[in-house]
Amino acid sequence: MPKLKLPAPPLPPGFPKPAPKRPGTPKQKPLDVAAEAGMSVVDWVDERTSLSGGARWMMFRKVPKGTNWFYTLGSATMFAFLSQAVTGVFLAMYYRPDAGGGAYESMRHVNDDVFLGEFVHGMHKWGSSVMVILIFLHMARTFFFGAYKYPRELNWIIGVALLILTMAMSFTGYLLPFDQRSYWATIVGVNINGTGPLVGPYLSDFLRAGPEFGATTLSRFYAIHMMLIPGIIGALIGFHLYLVAKLGTTAPPWQKLPEQYRQVEEERA
Amino acid sequence: MNQREKEQYLREYMALKSAGKPFFPYAVAKDSLMACVVMAAIITMSLVLGAELGPKADPTTTTYTPRPEWYFFFLFELLRVIKPAELVPLATIGVPTICMILLFLLPFYDRGPERRPERRPIATATGIFVIAAMGFLTYKGAESGPPTQIDMPTPKAVIAQGPQFTALYEKGRQVVAQSGCEACHKFGDNGNDGPGPQLTHIAKNLPRQAIARTLVNPTAPMPSFQALQQKDPAKFNAMVTFLSQLK
Numbered sequence A: 001m002p003k004l005k006l007p008a009p010p011l012p013p014g015f016p017k018p019a020p021k022r023p024g025t026p027k028q029k030p031l032d033v034a035a036e037a038g039m040s041v042v043d044w045v046d047e048r049t050s051l052s053g054g055a056r057w058m059m060f061r062k063v064p065k066g067t068n069w070f071y072t073l074g075s076a077t078m079f080a081f082l083s084q085a086v087t088g089v090f091l092a093m094y095y096r097p098d099a100g101g102g103a104y105e106s107m108r109h110v111n112d113d114v115f116l117g118e119f120v121h122g123m124h125k126w127g128s129s130v131m132v133i134l135i136f137l138h139m140a141r142t143f144f145f146g147a148y149k150y151p152r153e154l155n156w157i158i159g160v161a162l163l164i165l166t167m168a169m170s171f172t173g174y175l176l177p178f179d180q181r182s183y184w185a186t187i188v189g190v191n192i193n194g195t196g197p198l199v200g201p202y203l204s205d206f207l208r209a210g211p212e213f214g215a216t217t218l219s220r221f222y223a224i225h226m227m228l229i230p231g232i233i234g235a236l237i238g239f240h241l242y243l244v245a246k247l248g249t250t251a252p253p254w255q256k257l258p259e260q261y262r263q264v265e266e267e268r269a
Numbered sequence B: 001m002n003q004r005e006k007e008q009y010l011r012e013y014m015a016l017k018s019a020g021k022p023f024f025p026y027a028v029a030k031d032s033l034m035a036c037v038v039m040a041a042i043i044t045m046s047l048v049l050g051a052e053l054g055p056k057a058d059p060t061t062t063t064y065t066p067r068p069e070w071y072f073f074f075l076f077e078l079l080r081v082i083k084p085a086e087l088v089p090l091a092t093i094g095v096p097t098i099c100m101i102l103l104f105l106l107p108f109y110d111r112g113p114e115r116r117p118e119r120r121p122i123a124t125a126t127g128i129f130v131i132a133a134m135g136f137l138t139y140k141g142a143e144s145g146p147p148t149q150i151d152m153p154t155p156k157a158v159i160a161q162g163p164q165f166t167a168l169y170e171k172g173r174q175v176v177a178q179s180g181c182e183a184c185h186k187f188g189d190n191g192n193d194g195p196g197p198q199l200t201h202i203a204k205n206l207p208r209q210a211i212a213r214t215l216v217n218p219t220a221p222m223p224s225f226q227a228l229q230q231k232d233p234a235k236f237n238a239m240v241t242f243l244s245q246l247k
Ligand code: HEM
Pocket: A070, A071, A072, A073, A074, A075, A077, A078, A079, A081, A135, A138, A139, A142, A147, A148, A152, A155, A156, A157, A158, A159, A160, A162, A163, A166, A237, A240, A241, A244, A248, A249, A250, A251
């Protein structure tokens, strides 16, 4: 018999509670057996990891009264990022980061020959726009709701880092198809970068892999675009979400306190 | 926020939170529905808009239009809004860097306990202003036309010199338009103001010979047209003719 019990689903108000199981009616139906089998597997893992506590902590925490659709923008951003990750893996199966001849041709091949190639390429391309829009909307939500204030300051800072990294993803990804537009836009972009204070010139040299746009520039952009930044973004999203669960999401700033608490607060004042 | 305000916030938050609903399934349901909307949007855009490739990158050409992804337009436009030459470094990197730092430090200089937007007039007004400014700059960036055309009235002085000369002038206009000059130069209302100087009245300052010399042997970022001069002198001549009529 598993130790873990399936959590009882919350019932809408006014809904009668199901009667508890009576002893003496143990006739197990196939569905019960299946549920039990699943439970034992989960139980086996949990006995060795104690993960269920964390999952319960994450999933059954309460979200404040008044939480509305604006609060879905963060998870929507995360979902766009996941979509980028998945479509990106498929593109990486065909892409060759070879400036001399290969990068452009491999994307042509994806577009023209590969099954659903242009579709996946298009999802990755337009997914980046969607993610940028969502991240700005999410940021606007947290800004106007004052969600960056105590105790969530650190989550705002991680968020700004995520914003910069997302823009860096767009910048490095734009070069990869290696057509005229992406090539010249990237040259101009890197040059503008080079006029920056202090680190500007070094950053530009690092991006170009030297003072001139050369053969290794493309593979450098590729490595940054598909390994370095996504790794950091993934880790930061993990930390961002940990803090969200730990601190709880804000209540909308207009939300009224429940009556009994208001009285307590008034007495205190 | 002082200690008392912090404690009060935490107390009130606990009260609101305990009056709320569990994350699973209520918030999860909303998030999942939103995820479906995001997925549908991405799929629709991919199907409708596709993922076309332009011509292959060619470092030796001069016919290119450097254009970033649309959500960088506001940054590039910023470079053009700030005109005086001394201020350009400030515009290119100064403003974005300062904005970035201000964004990072926001929770440290806005420490008031108030969270309702209508009671934080400075923060709310700043936020709305920034959004409006970014929207405006993005719009301007999108507007700054396809830089492969130069719409300017043909000067009377050109027409007066007969149809043959006018044809040469028109050919020159076309060559210049297709050579990507407008990425960095402005002709009347066309093209981008910078990094190169405006060319609307270039012939006032530079004689024909000097223009031709600059095309062959330009200053740093501008590409040289020497190859064109050798391969297709007629085209090169048309180009110089057009430019030397911009008075
Ligand atoms: C990859 C990008 C990001 C992801 C995946 C992400 C994800 C999330 C999620 C799922 C939440 C939970 C509440 C909600 O959805 O509104 C959240 C909250 C939060 N995020 Fe983000 N976020 C990202 C970027 C940002 C950015 C750019 C900022 C601001 C500069 C930011 C600041 C915050 C803050 C302050 C909260 C707490 C909000 C509250 O408690 O009401 N995040 N984030």
